[in-house]
Amino acid sequence: DQQVKQNSPSLSVQEGRISILNCDYTNSMFDYFLWYKKYPAEGPTFLISISSIKDKNEDGRFTVFLNKSAKHLSLHIVPSQPGDSAVYFCAARGSGSARQLTFGSGTQLTVLP
Amino acid sequence: ETGVTQTPRHLVMGMTNKKSLKCEQHLGHNAMYWYKQSAKKPLELMFVYSLEERVENNSVPSRFSPECPNSSHLFLHLHTLQPEDSALYLCASSQDHSWSVYGYTFGSGTRLTVV
Numbered sequence: 001d002q003q004v005k006q007n008s009p010s011l012s013v014q015e016g017r018i019s020i021l022n023c024d025y026t027n028s029m030f031d032y033f034l035w036y037k038k039y040p041a042e043g044p045t046f047l048i049s050i051s052s053i054k055d056k057n058e059d060g061r062f063t064v065f066l067n068k069s070a071k072h073l074s075l076h077i078v079p080s081q082p083g084d085s086a087v088y089f090c091a092a093r094g095s096g097s098a099r100q101l102t103f104g105s106g107t108q109l110t111v112l113p
Numbered sequence: 114e115t116g117v118t119q120t121p122r123h124l125v126m127g128m129t130n131k132k133s134l135k136c137e138q139h140l141g142h143n144a145m146y147w148y149k150q151s152a153k154k155p156l157e158l159m160f161v162y163s164l165e166e167r168v169e170n171n172s173v174p175s176r177f178s179p180e181c182p183n184s185s186h187l188f189l190h191l192h193t194l195q196p197e198d199s200a201l202y203l204c205a206s207s208q209d210h211s212w213s214v215y216g217y218t219f220g221s222g223t224r225l226t227v228v
Contacts, residue, residue: 002155009153034216043117043155043203045220089156091216100146100169101217103156 002107003027004092006104014112021107023090026071030092034101035064035075038087048075079109094096116140118124119204119220127228128194134223136187136204146217147179156203162187163209165221194227201225 005024007022013019023033031052036044050057050064050073057064063076090104117138126132129138137147161169162181176188176198187204201224205217 004155004210036216041221043119043205045219046216049125049216072215100158100161102158103148103151105155 003030004102004104006088006090006107008107009105010108010110012110012112013080014084016079018074019038019080019084019109019111021075021088021090021109022073023073023104024071025073025092027092027094027102028068028071029095030102032093033064033066033073033097034091034093036089036091036103037073037091038106045091077107077109079089080109082111082113085109085111117204117206117218119202119223120190121223122221123224123226125198125226125228126191128196129191130194131192132202133191134202134221134225136189138185138187138204138206138218138220140218142206142208142218143184144167144207144209145181146205146207147185147187147189148205150201150203150222158228162191170186185190191225194225194226199225199227 003026023080034049035047037047038044048059048062050066066073087108089106091101115171120135144163148156150156160179165181180188203222204220207217209225
């Protein structure tokens, strides 16, 4: 059973508009959440993260929101740029001794010029 | 060279072949990971090494055999694979297995095709 789910395999957005990527999780013991970005033929690269004690973290055009009661997080990109076109993976870190990351299946974002 | 380097980038092998994937990191990290990425599926954690000791083996078939001779190098030895093992194999490293708050640094992956 997937503990981290990205239910939208793809998303298309016009350049300059907002991109919203969503992620749901089932394990309430996750204590840290991360977003990774992956271009074709490259490995995922770290984008932004948020601790479970916060509900928002912002870094330039990227903002991550966490709703713990709904077990939901989202990544907002404003304004979207064609260079943002990539696969975005949501990941969650376990607590205790099992602190490795659990990943979602990714969302392909296409920003149209 | 910096970061995490994986070789080869592409590999085609028959089901009776034996091959190895190599990963090298120059970041001074002490934890290394193998992940498998199949199309439309989440990244699946295969193995975790911390300070050269295997700390996690996620029920991976024995036809995959990891080796970590030192903290900078990680191998994945492959033998008698199946076509369904075709995937992108990603290596990653982090500063510390138990405190990966900064996330992982990934290599570019090896695209494996089993024929």
